[in-house]
Amino acid sequence: MDLSNELLLNMYVTMNKIRAFESRVAELFADGKIPGFVHLYVGEEAVATGVCANLTDKDYISSTHRGHGHLIAKGGKPNLMMAELFGKTTGYCKGKGGSMHIADLDLGIMGANGIVGGGPPLASGAALACQYLDNGNVAVCFFGDGASNQGTTHEAMNLATCWKLPVVFVNENNMYGISSCTINSMCVPNVADRAAAYDMPGVTIDGNDVIAVYEAASEALKRAREGQGPSLIECKTYRHRGHFEGDPCVYRRKEELEEWLEKDPIPRFEQKLIDMKVLTKERADEIKAELKNEVVEAERFASESPLPDASDLLTDVYS
Amino acid sequence: MDLSNELLLNMYVTMNKIRAFESRVAELFADGKIPGFVHLYVGEEAVATGVCANLTDKDYISSTHRGHGHLIAKGGKPNLMMAELFGKTTGYCKGKGGSMHIADLDLGIMGANGIVGGGPPLASGAALACQYLDNGNVAVCFFGDGASNQGTTHEAMNLATCWKLPVVFVNENNMYGISSCTINSMCVPNVADRAAAYDMPGVTIDGNDVIAVYEAASEALKRAREGQGPSLIECKTYRHRGHFEGDPCVYRRKEELEEWLEKDPIPRFEQKLIDMKVLTKERADEIKAELKNEVVEAERFASESPLPDASDLLTDVYS
Amino acid sequence: MPTMNFAQALNDAHKLEMQRDPNVYVAGEDVGVYGGIFGVTSGLLDQFGPKRVRDTPITESAIVGTAVGAATAGLRPVVELMFVDFIGVALDQLFNQAAKMKYMFGGKAKIPMVLRASCGAGIGAAAQHSQCLEALFMHLPGLKVVMPSTPADAKGLLTQAIRDDNPVVFLEHKILYGIEGEVPEGEFTIPLGKADIKREGKDVTIVATARMVHTALAAAERLSAEGVDVEVVDPRTLSPLDTETIISSVKKTHRLVVVHEEVKFCGSGAEIAATVAEEAFDELDAPIIRLGAPFAPVPFSPALEQAYIPSEDQIIDAVKKVMA
């Protein structure tokens, strides 16, 4: 597959946008500016980016507790996201949802999700709507290695295959569900090995190679759009940070992290683009600076926005 | 494997005992003598019989809504079962449980279950206790083709393999979950194809051949007892009667039923034993007559037993 | 008005709404070829085809979860949970996803879906196929909970529930499926959240739901022979609860008995009694008596099951107590 320079650069920008956003969120959380739980996507940027580069605003995604990267890759606005993390009325959810529940249905983002395994049935449902309305749209379900052990995931995959739904299950295998390592939580080496249980195509790829992700996703999405049903793509990756901010990470070795920092998807892709002459180091630095500014902007917007008022407590419960 | 004549005859008796019991229950239900739902095991006798012939009273089984066969094969007493179906105080559950909840923990029978997919976690739990107490006992989980699509089954199998629990999952694939045929409820031809998702041995066998069932079960149980973890055995079989008594069976062809009546496990096994000179037609008829009497006895016991009294309503809720 | 039974009235509501709105689909176990274990969806598959009437595997989390996803993406799912007792394997998608999405997303979601479920004891189906669990659903913000007692209410409320833009739990007492009643022809709606006075009376208010409405009415007849004039109020919708109608009835009778089939402890009757004890305390001339099932699972044996279900006699005793 040869990808246009524009596409390659867009993906590069997206990955860096996620990294810039998440890095700042880590600092803001440490400074006590962001309440609640935040689960950062640092290190996994290639997955959301490579997949969502294949999607339109009309396509759906179901996300997870680790959702910032999915949102940004699907077009979510950093300022509305940041305002939500700050619990402000200008946030995506008027401050009612927070990091684990940011959604933008206009962009087909069915929300981050606080329930592990909560997303797969939702994505299959959105795919059912796409099939039912015959609108050519599809749904993508991002889920973690830990989530693949939940019954809801099994049920959603089984029903999706029975009904040939246009959904692609994208597993983000970062080797851990909080402290539980995949070697202890499943006996198969790859989550993709489970696709056979539903007679669904399943592939395992390098989730830190955005081009590999893009290509696998475009093939699976082609099948979905052509009515050939669901697929499973397992992306091997790693989270550079703790499970959530504040996690002491007692359960993994420093060496393991260091090995994976070597495989950081961003410098890797950057070098490739430079070698391909699609990008120069100077332009790369400019892009990063611009994105840093965008996040500063988002932060300013968030901090200057008003907090919700107790009078908002009972609004938005019912339609 | 060569099986002793005694074992072969015991299995023959057990299969006929189940058949005799179920056939009479069908009549009694039609006569309005048995309230509630009854799901009969007629046609599937070889599965419970072949599996349970490998078990002791200290081993555990989790059963299903279609549990009479499992109970009898595990040593359950027809008179106490019949009394329970009649809702009498002398029944296994003092009339509080009925067909879907008959249990005998002294025989390791953890109960029939009204929840499809309710059994697998329970069996894995019993297996955990056997492993924990290191008592050499094992657990068997009977579950249907329909139950294999439930999330609880996925979770129980995954955890059982992660913990190498001494449990054998015995799938009774009778091709239907009420009206839903396996061709519409799963995309793989065999439930056993799903064992690979847990790196667990999985075999598909003729569930109407009691010897094949016995042999597959003894191998899987050997693994379990030796600490090699769980296995999955899929037994292809068929229910001769409707899902429950009163089911019009609009969802399946008469021809299909007739084909399977040809494969009835009892006459098949009977002929084999006669050919092997382990049994004579005369002895076979005697055995059936004796079993018929035992069921008549059970029925008499049940009908002569007292109904529970309202004063029993609040007993047995808590220990 | 034509006479039909409760199940037929529900079937009628399905047909009319499916004709009216092409985005209404039905899904569940055995809802198609079988027509639903209790026959509520019978004939729908033939009339609307497999795209709109979807038989599913045994997979409640996915049945409910796909409905939630489909609803957020533009469809109007009506899914059947064969027995409400099965909610334990599907609750998350209902209460953490469907019920909370709109709020969590700051109002920017619409989840128009109906979860229908049979409930109730009386057919010897035992502990896992006989429960009434309305109190569980009532306690969960974001859900609406409907529980009709007559064929006409069943049709009007289900039609409205399908048109409602929120997740609605629609509870059908299985003993009621066979009861007959007059039902308006054609499109017919009853607003959610409006109680109905099933019998006017001035001496005592009985608030009863589902099957208990009929038990209460029978008790009321017997009491009227003894000169006690009972008013029977049927909330019909339990969430939102029409406390206004209940309280104004109490203001008239000054006596309240609440009866439901579900377990009394922490049941829906507790909310009704507590609300009256809070908002109409001074109107009360007697303690509020609640009747409900004893604190035990539903027993199998008909001998026990009948004793488990609140009876006409218990209602009459309760009324006499509050009249004393």
Added chain:
Amino acid sequence: MPTMNFAQALNDAHKLEMQRDPNVYVAGEDVGVYGGIFGVTSGLLDQFGPKRVRDTPITESAIVGTAVGAATAGLRPVVELMFVDFIGVALDQLFNQAAKMKYMFGGKAKIPMVLRASCGAGIGAAAQHSQCLEALFMHLPGLKVVMPSTPADAKGLLTQAIRDDNPVVFLEHKILYGIEGEVPEGEFTIPLGKADIKREGKDVTIVATARMVHTALAAAERLSAEGVDVEVVDPRTLSPLDTETIISSVKKTHRLVVVHEEVKFCGSGAEIAATVAEEAFDELDAPIIRLGAPFAPVPFSPALEQAYIPSEDQIIDAVKKVMA
């Protein structure tokens, strides 16, 4: 008596019971190496090893279900549900299996297990990680429901819960984990089903649970300055509920305010208020006021979350109302 915090007191109870009974095991997500997200099981893995302290995959149905199976087969599981909000994916094994087995089997089963779960708002964890759902569990026969408010109660009640032969749901308000208190050393039990009077008073009874006990005590202090003498009753166990202690308090004060953090509608307070309205109606000199969360999911923004949780001021207003 040593001083320790709520989490340490729970940890202490685990250690002592695991030493006492080799068949007690602990399982759940991150209970081992991590020591529990809230630290309650920290150190247990080192002390008791991986056979008895079992980290699990993310699989609540199987965690709870294997506990039920293991309990029927002779073990005493203590399993942790990280947040009670996750019950939606595991409810069936708890309420249709564990809670009903003994009854369905005619008494011939024993299911000694404890399901521990954190609950409650206050840390900005939003709608799916902040709920209080005690009313759901209370409505289910066969379960016991415990909800402590102090480190000492936490230790004594958890110890007793582990020794109990029934399935016990043990709810730990996450805001309480850090509060300090004196805790008896060594084995220490508190019987399930006994309420505790946390503050004696003669004018008004406040029944409060978990975190609200502390809010109520603070309110009581302020009210005493105004000459109102408040009695604060902490049920500690919600099922079985110690109605006797509650009613005798009301017989003394003739006024009742019930406060809990869970949603007011169909919450545990409804049962308490309804019971008093039924059994001690004539003792009441004022309407029973219930305070609970508004009928909405728990909002994320601290600005909203604080307004969501019942406050000292609301309690004071309520007390003044019933005193008026």
